Amino acid sequence: KAGVTQTPRYLIKTRGQQVTLSCSPISGHRSVSWYQQTPGQGLQFLFEYFSETQRNKGNFPGRFSGRQFSNSRSEMNVSTLELGDSALYLCASRQANYGYTFGSGTRLTVV
């Protein structure tokens, strides 16, 4: 069974630009969540999508948005990038109430 796939693995963007990250969950998993990891802050929850609907949302500004497609693939978009958005962005999928399976993440660097 293929794992959670995130693309791209690495990304460098300039302040003010926007970026779209992609996540393909494990086949059969309908829930996809996104987390931001920065040094000293652990994993901070961005949002969760289930069957194309946002089910939960974290405390991030509106510049962070996401969506989920009918095949459960998900995208996350960050507009008007700031230096502080540099982080590892992790996508995770899960089935029912079990724990997450994470992808390898996208390392975003904003310069």
Place this chain on the structure above:
Amino acid sequence: DQQVKQNSPSLSVQEGRISILNCDYTNSMFDYFLWYKKYPAEGPTFLISISSIKDKNEDGRFTVFLNKSAKHLSLHIVPSQPGDSAVYFCAASAGDDKIIFGKGTRLHILP
């Protein structure tokens, strides 16, 4: 408000000895607890979980203990091995709500 707290940013343990990682939580609605392990440049990988109806769960070298009255859980690794050097995240959820992570504890296994 940090609902899942890992108060030790780092821990060093001699190879072959026991590693004990601690985690406290504040939300009494949490009913499912997990531990994840993370190596640099990789996504977190699931280690072990425990439901709130249990107080102990064991899987090979890994044992998780849950003390609901103290809102405390711990992960024991016996015996510790060099490959256990990583960042360990404690996480918790209530029903199918989002999974909330602590900030992590970096474990160093010393030769």
